[in-house]
Amino acid sequence: MNGCGRAFVAVLRRDLVIGFRHRSELGNPVVFNIIVALLFIFALGNDPVILGRLAAAIIWVCAVLASTLSLERLFTPDYEDGTLEQLLLSAQPLPLLVAAKILAHWLLCGLPLVVAALLLGVLLYLPQPGYPPLLLTLLLGTPVFSLLGALLAALTVGLRGSGVLLALLILPLYIPVLIFAVAAVSDAVHGLSIAGQIYFLASLFVLALTLLPFATAATLRLRLG
Amino acid sequence: MNDPSGNALEIRALQCVRGDAVLFSGLDAAVNAGEILQIDGANGSGKTSLLRILSGLARPESGDVLWHGRSVFALGPEYHMHLHYVGHGNAIKLDLTVWENLQFMRDLGVVPGPDLEEVLARLRLRAHRHVPARRLSAGQRRRLALARLLVSPSMLWILDEPFTSLDADGRALVAELVGRHCRDGGMTAVATHQPLAPASAIPTHGINLS
Numbered sequence: 001m002n003g004c005g006r007a008f009v010a011v012l013r014r015d016l017v018i019g020f021r022h023r024s025e026l027g028n029p030v031v032f033n034i035i036v037a038l039l040f041i042f043a044l045g046n047d048p049v050i051l052g053r054l055a056a057a058i059i060w061v062c063a064v065l066a067s068t069l070s071l072e073r074l075f076t077p078d079y080e081d082g083t084l085e086q087l088l089l090s091a092q093p094l095p096l097l098v099a100a101k102i103l104a105h106w107l108l109c110g111l112p113l114v115v116a117a118l119l120l121g122v123l124l125y126l127p128q129p130g131y132p133p134l135l136l137t138l139l140l141g142t143p144v145f146s147l148l149g150a151l152l153a154a155l156t157v158g159l160r161g162s163g164v165l166l167a168l169l170i171l172p173l174y175i176p177v178l179i180f181a182v183a184a185v186s187d188a189v190h191g192l193s194i195a196g197q198i199y200f201l202a203s204l205f206v207l208a209l210t211l212l213p214f215a216t217a218a219t220l221r222l223r224l225g
Numbered sequence: 226m227n228d229p230s231g232n233a234l235e236i237r238a239l240q241c242v243r244g245d246a247v248l249f250s251g252l253d254a255a256v257n258a259g260e261i262l263q264i265d266g267a268n269g270s271g272k273t274s275l276l277r278i279l280s281g282l283a284r285p286e287s288g289d290v291l292w293h294g295r296s297v298f299a300l301g302p303e304y305h306m307h308l309h310y311v312g313h314g315n316a317i318k319l320d321l322t323v324w325e326n327l328q329f330m331r332d333l334g335v336v337p338g339p340d341l342e343e344v345l346a347r348l349r350l351r352a353h354r355h356v357p358a359r360r361l362s363a364g365q366r367r368r369l370a371l372a373r374l375l376v377s378p379s380m381l382w383i384l385d386e387p388f389t390s391l392d393a394d395g396r397a398l399v400a401e402l403v404g405r406h407c408r409d410g411g412m413t414a415v416a417t418h419q420p421l422a423p424a425s426a427i428p429t430h431g432i433n434l435s
Contacts, residue, residue, distance in 0.1 A: 091335045
């Protein structure tokens with residue numbers, strides 16, 4: 001493996017190992033996600049017709065809210081102990097190292113939300129045809145959340161009270177993903193084609209994947225300079 | 226390499242401003258292979274700021290830092306591959322063991338250096354190999370931070386108060402490491418109040434910021 005690949009794997013493995021050594025912290029967004037969904041069930045009543053119609057929207061809003069919780073931890077620990085300076089001074093390209101951190105973040109925080117969403121589908125009486133598009137939109141949408149979140153986490157790293165600020169800044173940016181993802185699931189339930197929404201989400205994902213690691217790297221250099 | 230000045234690392238008319246205060250201005254210096262640049266000054270006089278500018282992390286208000294005649298801010302990673310920076314923060318992960326921290330430092334480096342076992346022995350951390358860094362003392366954490374100097378070779382060492390928390394034994398070790406590095410043709414920029422290598426006759430340039 002060349003230097004770039006070795007550094008990418010090193011950052012990815014390090015963040016995953018540290019994540020697994022804080023297992024309790026790791027589970028918090030998922031638990032939050034499930035509790036918010038349960039609040040909806042208590043508020044709306046356990047009516048299969050009403051819940052089934054709202055299931056896609058509830059699941060997606062819960063995923064959006066839960067995914068903002070973990071963003072602050074993306075760069076702050078590395079900023080505080082000086083590791084971020086070392087990453088900036090690495091001879092390897094910074095966007096690559098940032099991409100490794102984002103991938104680790106998605107594996108630790110995004111993927112569990114995808115699994116939890118399928119469980120919530122059962123609780124919320126999501127109609128059977130809704131599951132494949134729900135899974136697909138979450139697999140395309142949650143990486144966009146991690147990539148966008150990384151940019152804003154880099155922008156607010158080192159600020160006091162950055163957690164709430166980060167949530168306020170990031171939530172509006174999630175709206176396009178939310179609109180197209182929920183539309184895809186409810187269209188599928190009604191037997192309509194969802195190709196348009198899926199292509200849109202896929203293009204958002206590719207756009208985010210190609211641009212945001214570079215933007216995040218540049219933002220980190222500015223913030224620490 | 227195009228090198229009109231003939232100096233490996235050169236500071237030209239450097240000015241650093243923090244808020245409204247000018248920390249230093251019109252700073253000139255040069256370091257060559259085998260030499261030490263020792264930066265002294267009162268607390269808050271800008272030692273860390275100067276080292277961060279030297280490493281290319283921060284940009285000066287005006288002036289430039291040249292590596293073999295080219296601005297380090299334009300060189301980027303091409304310059305970073307020649308330097309190691311040990312700052313105020315130890316940049317070690319407290320959740321990882323000593324060994325895992327060393328592996329990470331090595332994997333980020335360009336050229337793998339000596340065996341990690343050898344590094345552990347030189348820093349006297351061998352007995353703590355599988356201990357999480359959280360359970361190390363402050364001095365042992367500082368030793369682990371300094372390990373990045375050894376896990377992969379590099380030309381320029383930039384050290385910010387390397388003696389912090391170290392015992393007499395550790396301070397002697399740092400002085401010995403820097404001495405050997407410079408005798409082998411490396412160079413070191415260091416912010417410290419203590420004389421680094423008194424008897425070893427390494428050419429030392431001094432900057433006093435206060």
